[in-house]
Structure formats: C-alpha cells, structure tokens
Amino acid sequence: MASLPEGALMQRAAAGLAYAVVGHLRGRGLGGAYGKRIVLLVGSGDNGGDALYAGALLARRGARVEAWLLSDRAHAGGVAALKAAGGTVSSDVFSTSSTTGAFDVVVDGIVGIGGKPGLRPDAERALALLPGIPVVSVDTPSGVCVDTGEVDGAHVTADLTVTFGTHKPCHLLDPAASACGTVQLVDIGLRLPRPAIESLEAADVADLVPRPAPDGHKYSRGVVGLRVGSATYPGAALLAVSGANTGLAGMVRYVGTASEWVKRHNPEVVGDGQAQAWVVGSGSADGANSALAFARASGVPLVIDADSLRALNGPLGVPAILTPHAGELAALIREDRGEIEARPLHYARLAAKRFDAVVLLKGRRTTIASPDPGTPVRVNTTGTSWLATAGSGDVLGGLIGSLLAAGLAPIDAASAGAWLHGAAASLASAGGPVTASGVAAAIPAVIRSLPAVSPLRN
Known part of the structure; x- marks a missing residue:
C-alpha cells in the first residue's frame, strides 16, 4: 500500500x-x-x-x-x-x-x-x-x-x-x-x-457441511437425540425432529411424549440411547428442566432452546449452544427486551461469556457469539421476513443439533445451521408465505445447491 x-x-x-x-x-x-x-x-x-x-x-x-x-x-x-x-x-x-x-x-x-x-x-x-x-x-x-x-x-x-x-x-x-x-x-x-465480525457465505457453508466418508456408517456420521415437545406442544417435537432429520446426521433419536406422532411422520427416527449431541427445550413445557438435566448428565454437546433456557443459571460444564430470541434472552439475563434488540452484539457476547456457551441470538440478523473472545462473532444474513412464523425456531434447533452431532464445533454448527435455515426459508418461500414444515423440507435442496467443496478444506 x-x-x-x-x-x-x-x-x-x-x-x-x-x-x-x-x-x-x-x-x-x-x-x-x-x-x-x-x-x-x-x-x-x-x-x-x-x-x-x-x-x-x-x-x-x-x-x-x-x-x-x-x-x-x-x-x-x-x-x-x-x-x-x-x-x-x-x-x-x-x-x-x-x-x-x-x-x-x-x-x-x-x-x-x-x-x-x-x-x-x-x-x-x-x-x-x-x-x-x-x-x-x-x-x-x-x-x-x-x-x-x-x-x-x-x-x-x-x-x-x-x-x-x-x-x-x-x-x-x-x-x-x-x-x-x-x-x-x-x-x-x-x-x-482479521475481522471481529464475520458473515458466512455459501462457499463457507459448503466447506462446513459434514459429508459422509466413503466407508462411513450411521454411527460414524453422528447420532443426534432430541428431548423436546410435550402433551401441550406435540407439534414442537415434530418440527424439531424434522429439522434434525434432514440427512446431515446418521441417526436421529427421539425421547418424549410425542413418540407416536414423531414415528408416524418420521419412521426412520429411533428411541432412547446414546447420542453425540442432544437438543432440549422446544415445546417441553413442564418437562424442560428434567430434559436439560438428563442431557447435561450425558456429557455430550447440547443445543438448548425455549423452555429449557429458563433452567440456566451459569455454565453447564459441557459444550453448549443457546438459541434464544430477544425476549427469552431478556428473561434469562434479566434485561429489558428493547435493550437487547437495540444492542444484540453486546448482549450476545455478554451471555456467551456468562454461560460459557455459544449464544445464537435470533433476529432479522441472527447474531452468534462464542465464549472465546478471540473468535469473531458471526452474523447470519440469509432468510426472509416470512420466516417469522410459529415453529421455525424448533426446526432450527433440530438442524443445529444434527450438525453438532456430526462433529462440527459449536460455533460452526450454530452459524452453518442458521445460514442453511435462512436459505431454506427463502427457497421455500419464493417471495411468499412459508411454514416451518416447508423450511425443514427445503433444507436438503439447499445443501444440494451449495458450491463444490473447496480443495483447501482441511
């Protein structure tokens, strides 16, 4: 220069x-x-x-x-x-x-x-x-x-x-x-x-998405477990499982009150057992605390959403991804929701440090902060305003869980999941309304559309 x-x-x-x-x-x-x-x-x-x-x-x-x-x-x-x-x-x-x-x-x-x-x-x-x-x-x-x-x-x-x-x-x-x-x-x-803030593009996501090895099998590709849903919100279980059951992990397990519904719509989903990552909280209602306690005791990485966020009071001792929207984060850290919406970068970083976890703060521009201060914050720019629909967060939690089970680091699972989720919403929407089920169904097509993997990928 x-x-x-x-x-x-x-x-x-x-x-x-x-x-x-x-x-x-x-x-x-x-x-x-x-x-x-x-x-x-x-x-x-x-x-x-x-x-x-x-x-x-x-x-x-x-x-x-x-x-x-x-x-x-x-x-x-x-x-x-x-x-x-x-x-x-x-x-x-x-x-x-x-x-x-x-x-x-x-x-x-x-x-x-x-x-x-x-x-x-x-x-x-x-x-x-x-x-x-x-x-x-x-x-x-x-x-x-x-x-x-x-x-x-x-x-x-x-x-x-x-x-x-x-x-x-x-x-x-x-x-x-x-x-x-x-x-x-x-x-x-x-x-x-090196930037303090970054945003993934399609080529970055292509390099992160887990791809089966020639000699891979369902267990080597990762097993994701979900303890979500309840008698009050059985649909949350279906939607979270639909986000996880997109082929990114080798196996999906479901444990909860909506088992019959889940298996009727997803016959390949199995029951309780070991998993490489657990997703908890979506629509869990009164069972949220017990779901979190069980998953935490397993010692594997966690995705914690919705109702299970209320049980948090400090670091969990295992790798974790928290997926609150502004209202949920406000309740979790006892701050005003308007303040969080006005300062998402500040509060995502604050929560990541406080809970020693990756925090994915949902919003028009989802902000993803690592507890490691040297890791750039990632901001997701994919998506459409039509994505503001009931159940879309349940799909996102399941999708991130499958990436986590497949071996991605928490910051990569969260940011790649947010990118794929937003891109799937845009594809399914085509400029018009979209449902959470439609977002989940579009995820495989988005993955197929990603550019070829970089030859420099480690």
Whole structure:
C-alpha cells in the first residue's frame, strides 16, 4: 500500500461510488447520469472527499451536481475537482435557493467510519430539506455506530450504501443494518486485518457441511437425540425432529411424549440411547428442566432452546449452544427486551461469556457469539421476513443439533445451521408465505445447491 500514489485509494473509492450512483439511477428506470440532479451532503471526513470526487465524475457525465458543505473543513481537493467539472458548491445552504428543488438522488458523505453515533443539527436540517429523495450513503449511513451496529439519535436511512474494502459491522448488525438499504461492496485494494465480525457465505457453508466418508456408517456420521415437545406442544417435537432429520446426521433419536406422532411422520427416527449431541427445550413445557438435566448428565454437546433456557443459571460444564430470541434472552439475563434488540452484539457476547456457551441470538440478523473472545462473532444474513412464523425456531434447533452431532464445533454448527435455515426459508418461500414444515423440507435442496467443496478444506 505504501507504493500507491497519494490519494489513489480515494480516487478508486470515488470511481466505485460514481458507478454505483449511476447503477442506482438506472435501477430506478431513470437512465444514466446525464441531466440528473444530484446533491452531495459533505462533511469533513474522507467519505466527504469520496463524495466530492464522485460528484466530479458524475458532473463530467452530464449530471447537475451540487455539494452542500456541512463543515468548513471539507476536502479541498475534492471541492476543487467538483468545481472544475462544472459542479456547484454551497457552504451556506440554509440561506440559498439551492436548498430546494427536485433532486434525483442524495449522496450522503456527512460522517465517515470514524464518526460518533448521531447527527449534528445542521446535518439533520439538511436532510429535512430533502424528504423522499433516494439516498446513497458513502461507506456507512451517517449517524449509526459503525463498530457495534447500534443507533443512538438521528441517522441517515439509505436506499443504497456503497462501502469499500470490506463490510463493516454496521452493515451486518441490526438495528444499523436496517438503515443501510442494499449494501454494495467496492474492492479498492485494501489489506485487511482479521475481522471481529464475520458473515458466512455459501462457499463457507459448503466447506462446513459434514459429508459422509466413503466407508462411513450411521454411527460414524453422528447420532443426534432430541428431548423436546410435550402433551401441550406435540407439534414442537415434530418440527424439531424434522429439522434434525434432514440427512446431515446418521441417526436421529427421539425421547418424549410425542413418540407416536414423531414415528408416524418420521419412521426412520429411533428411541432412547446414546447420542453425540442432544437438543432440549422446544415445546417441553413442564418437562424442560428434567430434559436439560438428563442431557447435561450425558456429557455430550447440547443445543438448548425455549423452555429449557429458563433452567440456566451459569455454565453447564459441557459444550453448549443457546438459541434464544430477544425476549427469552431478556428473561434469562434479566434485561429489558428493547435493550437487547437495540444492542444484540453486546448482549450476545455478554451471555456467551456468562454461560460459557455459544449464544445464537435470533433476529432479522441472527447474531452468534462464542465464549472465546478471540473468535469473531458471526452474523447470519440469509432468510426472509416470512420466516417469522410459529415453529421455525424448533426446526432450527433440530438442524443445529444434527450438525453438532456430526462433529462440527459449536460455533460452526450454530452459524452453518442458521445460514442453511435462512436459505431454506427463502427457497421455500419464493417471495411468499412459508411454514416451518416447508423450511425443514427445503433444507436438503439447499445443501444440494451449495458450491463444490473447496480443495483447501482441511
């Protein structure tokens, strides 16, 4: 990087941003840049410079570009470039007529990745002058917390966020991720350190999914046991078993009051015996504590969901994956649900440390934290809003249990399971409603669609 000419990275970022703005305009059926009216909201950081240089490129393509300077320390080279390309610059936007008009797009270059959460009053005022106009944010929507995904005060809500080098935590973690719109990544040649937050892609999941050895058998592929369901919630047992019984483990065991139902719908499922992993809690009602106690005494890894979460008061002494939604985690750690939804990264990490377990905090962007502080937190981005349906969590628990029994480490079982579950929901939904049973049925098809396993896989 030291050999790059000064300003080269900014020029690369500006070029990527300009192309993204053109693509956004075309995507809205407006054609290219020629004749379009574009306003840049420019702060003092480098992303303000990115916006100005991108504005210069767009002006050269025939766009009418105005820059509203919200700081007296705007990037001087960018300002000069925009003026030279025929753009206009205003440093007193609230007293000029240029603050009104039919703009086609707003480019948000107010605050960069080093900025604090929230917006200054002048930025809020500028945005208020531009209601309803699509926004393209530079790197991140101004005003969100980049490193945690939290929001505190006013912030930009973008239609498109153009980021450089790599995704930032706020692009993955809610609630900030909800403000990013579509995120477009531009490679500008950065050398990147190991991330604190990561998100699996299809190739990563393909490398994690257990595949039978040529000489494998049902026991070598792993046996997953489930102690779930109750007389009150027999359907939870069926759904959890359907998530486990997708062929990822060699055998599925079920122990509980819904045995006849389970075997009628899944004749290959067997009864009690040894297992390499147990799933407990889904729909267990009054039997949740005893199910957890039995599974814990077996000494094998556990997936703990729903009712069995209430029995926890500290580390379990065995590898475990906890799968709460925000309400369940709130009850478990005695916090306000709204606080957990506002700070999922913080609370997933806190719970993972407190219970010495992997914590999979369900949500639009499921957050998966390891008790090992050196392990990156994983955020799952697959899925659809139609997945918010009764029983989908039961399917997820069973699916994760089968991956755990097949030999995956808890962090990998949880994150690969969340990815497959979300991808199966999208496949089954096809843009419309989906049921938990439909999600389970789609899991084998998703696995078949994964890319070929990397030759570098250990």
